Amino acid sequence: MTELRFVCRFQCDGVDHTFVLPRQSPLGKSVGEQYQPTGIWPIDFLCLPHGHVCRVGREAIRLEGVAALAPGLHEGVLWEIEYECARQNCGQRQTIYTRYSAVGTQADVLRDVLKTRARVLCSEGHEAKLDMARMELSLLGS
Ligand SMILES: [Zn+2]
Ligand SMILES: [Zn+2]
Numbered sequence: 001m002t003e004l005r006f007v008c009r010f011q012c013d014g015v016d017h018t019f020v021l022p023r024q025s026p027l028g029k030s031v032g033e034q035y036q037p038t039g040i041w042p043i044d045f046l047c048l049p050h051g052h053v054c055r056v057g058r059e060a061i062r063l064e065g066v067a068a069l070a071p072g073l074h075e076g077v078l079w080e081i082e083y084e085c086a087r088q089n090c091g092q093r094q095t096i097y098t099r100y101s102a103v104g105t106q107a108d109v110l111r112d113v114l115k116t117r118a119r120v121l122c123s124e125g126h127e128a129k130l131d132m133a134r135m136e137l138s139l140l141g142s
């Protein structure tokens with residue numbers, strides 16, 4: 001069985017990636033056949049398999065049929081990672097997103113995020129490694 005859901009489909013290192021957008025989250029909401037994105041797009045998405053952050057624009061959003069198993073289980077769930085720039089006197093807060101298996105705990109997500117050694121940029125252009133003491137993870141709904 002399939003169900004129609006809004007997804008993000010984009011290319012990362014030449015590979016097609018898809019994640020299902022929660023019906024309602026800080027990213028936007030689905031209203032019937034329309035997705036209403038909020039003003040935060042484009043978003044930064046941390047690709048765990050490739051270990052880097054990709055910029056994903058709202059043109060990646062589309063309505064597609066996805067396998068309807070348990071809610072979110074097949075495509076994974078979306079996590080929001082908020083981090084604070086470590087540069088002295090900067091303290092800019094940024095948000096990135098990542099997708100994880102729905103059975104993963106917060107500790108699992110944190111472990112795999114740190115394993116990537118992905119580098120992130122704050123809005124002032126400071127580049128840093130994600131560091132556990134300066135990030136907060138929260139699970140977005142499905
Ligand atoms: Zn990737
Ligand atoms: Zn990428």
Ligand SMILES: [Zn+2]
Pocket residue numbers: 085086087090091092122123124125126
């Ligand atoms: Zn900064």
